[in-house]
Amino acid sequence: MPLSRSAADAFGVVTICLVALLILLGLLCIAYSFYFRSRVRNQDFIQLTYFSGPWIIRITFILFVIWWGFGEITRLSFLRRDGRVLNALDLKWQETVCKGYIVSNMGFAEPCLFLTLVFLLRAPLQRMETGILSRKWNGRTVGYVLLYCLPIFALQLFIILIGPKLRNNKGSLQKLPHYFTSTASPMSENADAALCTYPLLNTILLGLFATILTVYLFWLGRRILKLVINKGLQKRVYTLIFSVSSFLPLRVLLLGLSVLSKPEDFLFEALAFAAFLALLSCAGVCIFMIVYFPIADSLALGNLQDLEARRRIIDEHNDIISLIANQSHLEESSRLSPGRNSDASTKRGSISFRTYERDGTSTGPFVELSLFSPSQDATPPGSPPLLGWPMRPRQAQGY
Numbered sequence: 001m002p003l004s005r006s007a008a009d010a011f012g013v014v015t016i017c018l019v020a021l022l023i024l025l026g027l028l029c030i031a032y033s034f035y036f037r038s039r040v041r042n043q044d045f046i047q048l049t050y051f052s053g054p055w056i057i058r059i060t061f062i063l064f065v066i067w068w069g070f071g072e073i074t075r076l077s078f079l080r081r082d083g084r085v086l087n088a089l090d091l092k093w094q095e096t097v098c099k100g101y102i103v104s105n106m107g108f109a110e111p112c113l114f115l116t117l118v119f120l121l122r123a124p125l126q127r128m129e130t131g132i133l134s135r136k137w138n139g140r141t142v143g144y145v146l147l148y149c150l151p152i153f154a155l156q157l158f159i160i161l162i163g164p165k166l167r168n169n170k171g172s173l174q175k176l177p178h179y180f181t182s183t184a185s186p187m188s189e190n191a192d193a194a195l196c197t198y199p200l201l202n203t204i205l206l207g208l209f210a211t212i213l214t215v216y217l218f219w220l221g222r223r224i225l226k227l228v229i230n231k232g233l234q235k236r237v238y239t240l241i242f243s244v245s246s247f248l249p250l251r252v253l254l255l256g257l258s259v260l261s262k263p264e265d266f267l268f269e270a271l272a273f274a275a276f277l278a279l280l281s282c283a284g285v286c287i288f289m290i291v292y293f294p295i296a297d298s299l300a301l302g303n304l305q306d307l308e309a310r311r312r313i314i315d316e317h318n319d320i321i322s323l324i325a326n327q328s329h330l331e332e333s334s335r336l337s338p339g340r341n342s343d344a345s346t347k348r349g350s351i352s353f354r355t356y357e358r359d360g361t362s363t364g365p366f367v368e369l370s371l372f373s374p375s376q377d378a379t380p381p382g383s384p385p386l387l388g389w390p391m392r393p394r395q396a397q398g399y
Contacts, residue, residue, distance in 0.1 A: 007266055011273050012078020018280055019069040025284065026062040029291045033058055036295045054123055056138035058291045060145075061116045065283045068109035072276055075101045075196040077269075091186060091194055098184040098196035099160050106198075106206050107156030111149045113283070114213055117244065119145065120290050121220055124227065152209055159201045179259040195263035198255045198272070207252040214245045240289045247282035251275045 033055050073079075074097060119141045163181035180201050184194040221241040228234050254275035261267040 008077055008269060011269050012076045015076060015078075015273065015276060016073055018277075019073055022069050022280060022284060023066050025287060026066050029287055029295075030059050030062055032295055033291065036299060039299065053137065054120060054141075057116060057120055057141050060142060061113065061120065062287060062291065064109055064113040064116060065287065068105055068113060068279070068283070071101050071105040071109060077193070077195050077263075094194040095184040098194060101196055102183055102199065102202055103153070103157050103160055106202055107153045108149060110206065110279070111152050111209060112145055114244065114248065115145045115148055116141075117286055117290065118213065118216065118220070121217070121224065121240075125220075125223060152205065155205055156202055159199065159205070163199070163201060185263040197263050198258055200256065200259050203252060203255045203259075207249075207256070210248045210252050214249060217241055217244055236289050236293065239285065243282050243285040247278045251278040251282075254278065 037055050123137075159181065160183060166181075179197065179199070181199050182197055183199055185197055186194050218241065221237055224237055225234060228237060254271050258268050258271040258275070261271070
C-alpha cells in the first residue's frame with residue numbers, strides 16, 4: 001500500500017515527540033545524578049560512596065541514548081518534504097546523511113549503549129578495590145566500551161562504503177539484491193528527496209551482536225540474581241534482562257523484515273516505526289532501572305541516616321532534660337524532708353526506692369538508681385563503677 005503524506009507526517013511527528021520526551025527524561029536523570037553526587041560529597045555520606053561510584057558511566061549511558069535519538073530524527077522522510085530541514089540538500093547529500101545515520105546509530109550508538117549497560121551490570125560482581133570504588137573505574141570503563149565497539153563500527157563502515165562498490169562493479173556481492181547494501185532510495189514523487197533504508201547486511205551484523213549480547217546478559221543476570229536477596233531488586237534485574245533480551249532482538253527482526261517492502265510503502269514505515277518503539281522502550285526502561293531507581297534508593301537511605309542522627313540527638317537532649325528535672329526534684333524533696341532524705345542529700349544524684357509495710361516497717365532491700373555518680377557502698381574502693389541497679393542490705397527504719 002503506498003504511503004500517504006498524512007501517514008508519513010504522523011509517524012514523523014510522533015517520532016520527534018517521543019525522542020523529545022526521552023531526551024527530557026535523560027537530562028532530568030543527569031541533573032539527578034549530579035545532585036546525588038553533590039549530596040554524597042558535601043554531606044560526607046561515606047556509606048553511599050559505593051552507590052555514587054558509577055555516576056559518570058550512568059551519564060555516559062544517557063548521552064548514548066540521546067545520540068541515538070537525534071539519529072532517529074535525521075532519518076525521517078518527514079524532514080525531506082515541502083522544503084523542510086533536509087530538503088535543502090541535494091539527493092547525493094541526503095544519501096550521505098542516510099549512510100551517516102546507519103553508521104552512527106547501528107554502528108556506534110546502539111552497540112555503545114548496550115555495552116555500557118553490560119559494564120554497569122558487571123560492576124557489582126567486581127572486587128571493591130578495582131571496581132566501582134576505584135577512582136579509575138569510570139575512565140577505564142569508557143575506554144573499554146569504545147574499544148569493544150570499534151570492531152562492529154569498522155564492519156558497519158566497511159559495508160556502507162565498500163559494499164555498494166563490490167555489488168555494482170562485478171565484485172563478490174554482485175549476485176546479492178540491492179537491499180543488502182542500499183542505504184537510501186529516491187522518492188518517486190520528488191526526485192530531490194531520499195528515503196533512508198536499512199541495508200540487510202548491516203542489520204545481520206547488528207543481529208549477531210544482539211545475539212551475543214543477549215546470551216551474555218542471561219549468564220550475567222543469573223550470577224547477579226544469586227547475590228540479590230531483596231525481592232524488589234530481583235524484580236528490577238528480571239525487568240532489565242527481559243527488556244534488553246526481548247526488545248533488542250525484536251528491533252533487529254523488524255528492521256530485517258523492512259526489506260520486504262518498498263520505502264514508499266506504509267508497511268515499511270510501520271516496521272521502521274515499530275523498530276524505533278522497541279529500542280525506545282528498552283532505553284527508557286534501562287534509564288529508570290540503572291539510573292533513576294538506584295539514585296532514588298540511595299537518597300532515601302541518606303535521608304534515613306539523617307533522621308536517625310536527628311533522633312539520637314533529640315533522645316540525648318530529652319535524657320539530659322529528664323536527668324536535670326529528676327535532680328531538681330530530688331534536691332527539692334531533700335530540702336522539704338531533711339530527716340527522711342539525709343542519705344540522698346549526702347549522695348548527690350541518687351534516687352532510692354524502698355518498700356514498706358502498712359505499719360511502716362521495711363520489708364526488703366531497696367534499689368538505688370545512680371544518675372550522676374555510683375553508690376559508694378555498692379562497689380568496693382578502687383573498682384570501676386557498675387551500671388544498673390545496685391542492691392543494699394536492709395537497714396533499720398529512720399536512716
